[in-house]
Amino acid sequence: MSHDVVIAGGGPNGLMLACELSLAGSHPIVLERLPEVTERYRANGLIGQVVRLLDHRGLYQRITGTPEPPRPVPAFTFGALPLPLEDVPDNPLHILPVPQRRLEEVLEQRAAELGVEVRRGHELTGFTQDGAGVDVDVAGPDGAYRVRADYLVGADGGHSLTRKLAGIDFPGVTNDVTVTRTAHVTVPAGIRDPLTGGLTVPGYGHIPPFLHHRTERGLIGYAPFRDRPALLFTIEWDGSAVSDEPMALAELRESAHRVLGVDLPLTPPDGEGPHMLRRVLGGNTRVAERYRDGRVLLVGDAAHVHAALGGPGLNLGLQDAANLGWKLAAVLRGTVGPDLLDTYEAERRQASERVVMHTEAQSVLISPGPAVTALRTLFGEFLATPTNRAHVAATMAGSDIRYTDSPNPLTGYFLRDLPLSTADGPVRLAELARPARPLLLNLVGDPIITKAAAPWSDRVTLVDAKADIPVTAILIRPDGYVAWATDTPTVDGLQEALTRWFGAPA
Numbered sequence: 001m002s003h004d005v006v007i008a009g010g011g012p013n014g015l016m017l018a019c020e021l022s023l024a025g026s027h028p029i030v031l032e033r034l035p036e037v038t039e040r041y042r043a044n045g046l047i048g049q050v051v052r053l054l055d056h057r058g059l060y061q062r063i064t065g066t067p068e069p070p071r072p073v074p075a076f077t078f079g080a081l082p083l084p085l086e087d088v089p090d091n092p093l094h095i096l097p098v099p100q101r102r103l104e105e106v107l108e109q110r111a112a113e114l115g116v117e118v119r120r121g122h123e124l125t126g127f128t129q130d131g132a133g134v135d136v137d138v139a140g141p142d143g144a145y146r147v148r149a150d151y152l153v154g155a156d157g158g159h160s161l162t163r164k165l166a167g168i169d170f171p172g173v174t175n176d177v178t179v180t181r182t183a184h185v186t187v188p189a190g191i192r193d194p195l196t197g198g199l200t201v202p203g204y205g206h207i208p209p210f211l212h213h214r215t216e217r218g219l220i221g222y223a224p225f226r227d228r229p230a231l232l233f234t235i236e237w238d239g240s241a242v243s244d245e246p247m248a249l250a251e252l253r254e255s256a257h258r259v260l261g262v263d264l265p266l267t268p269p270d271g272e273g274p275h276m277l278r279r280v281l282g283g284n285t286r287v288a289e290r291y292r293d294g295r296v297l298l299v300g301d302a303a304h305v306h307a308a309l310g311g312p313g314l315n316l317g318l319q320d321a322a323n324l325g326w327k328l329a330a331v332l333r334g335t336v337g338p339d340l341l342d343t344y345e346a347e348r349r350q351a352s353e354r355v356v357m358h359t360e361a362q363s364v365l366i367s368p369g370p371a372v373t374a375l376r377t378l379f380g381e382f383l384a385t386p387t388n389r390a391h392v393a394a395t396m397a398g399s400d401i402r403y404t405d406s407p408n409p410l411t412g413y414f415l416r417d418l419p420l421s422t423a424d425g426p427v428r429l430a431e432l433a434r435p436a437r438p439l440l441l442n443l444v445g446d447p448i449i450t451k452a453a454a455p456w457s458d459r460v461t462l463v464d465a466k467a468d469i470p471v472t473a474i475l476i477r478p479d480g481y482v483a484w485a486t487d488t489p490t491v492d493g494l495q496e497a498l499t500r501w502f503g504a505p506a
């Protein structure tokens, strides 16, 4: 049987892509080698514009269990420096605390609702592509088999076999110096600070919660979660001193002692495990040389890996999926040519390059030594200015990414959420975006907009609304980015934008 898209990898980005393709009318299948969602301790939260994207799909509300929209955070951290954001106008930084396992469960449930077949226990082992499609070799629980698809997407993580078999290089750097030790822990009540949620360590002082805390010898962080065991981690810069023994809690305690200069008593968390106990040596910062080879594409960690500082991984990967989903579905439908897929890499590569830039910058800012301390002092002085903090917040949120250069200042950017007033009552932009269709907002009720867009009415939802933004009409792509906007009573460029992104008029 032939499928339109085979997605190799049912991690968060593969599942998100499956949902996006499905919403856009495609019928993907997902091959996931693991038989079930496992307790792999990875992301603890989503940071940045992706939180707004999940609001667009109603997934934010599924995860939080409330109908409320996301709100920006009052403060965050950059390179273990405080980043207060309350005085930053239009603060773009949103955070959704959610363990990756829960995110994957929600995405898999959504994919199932949309009719996506997720084949667990099925591993991509090879593929060959020709001009018309891809033959994918699979090892399943009942043996090997082959599926044919129009396109194959590798969402199979940083060690992506899809990327390797496609012959796509993964240039970058490997750091073999840092040692990161992480464990679920219980810290004695006398050291836990009930006011801040952080720690007050005798002989050392206060360690705020959820932030990276640097000393001259290393980094430490403590995250007390409400519904799961607290996490403690350290980073040290002496990879050569690592033992081959499995990590033990005593090793983390010794590391915390070296970083703080005093003892920090730790015991395993109460209750049933499994509890995390992990030592990671070094890490990779790499971006795929190409995101596409003919009918094979890469998303998420298969396309880029970087330090986890500031937690940007899923902000990047889930937005890759949202960028690719509607484009690939349109190509499969035949409403646009395959050249549209080139814009996927052009747009998303700049996002990954920004993440590489800011995680590398943070890696330097957290490292030990007096020269770095001096750099931090200077950088901290820059962060005293709200404009500079706004710049850093936008970098971390990914809201500084602009896809298209255009005279209209909104075009090319992700459009922030807006309250809209329509004939059916008030609605938020994010609520209108739930079906993941292109939206054309006619904000002055001008009939020339309606007339100009009429030949695309099978693909584009036209909404008459009022909103407090300085444009008269705005065309928003399914991934939330502005394809076209005008502040004059003209339709110049509208039909070109509709054709470019959504195909020729019907």
Ligand SMILES: Cc1cc2nc3c(=O)[nH]c(=O)nc-3n(C[C@H](O)[C@H](O)[C@H](O)COP(=O)(O)OP(=O)(O)OC[C@H]3O[C@@H](n4cnc5c(N)ncnc54)[C@H](O)[C@@H]3O)c2cc1C
Residues within 6 Å of the ligand: 008, 009, 010, 011, 012, 013, 014, 031, 032, 033, 034, 041, 042, 043, 044, 045, 046, 047, 100, 122, 123, 124, 125, 155, 156, 157, 158, 160, 161, 299, 300, 301, 302, 308, 311, 312, 313, 314, 315, 317
């Ligand atoms: C310690 C740590 C902390 C992190 N913290 C954060 C954070 O706080 N916030 C954040 O946003 N990001 C964080 N990240 C990054 C985030 O976890 C990754 O960016 C994310 O997992 C990437 O998702 P993915 O779907 O691209 O790849 P993966 O999650 O790696 O999923 C790939 C899937 O493909 C499957 N697979 C692999 N090969 C095959 C094959 N041949 N056939 C079929 N299936 C295959 C795998 O089993 C896996 O399920 C963290 C990462 C680490 C390691």
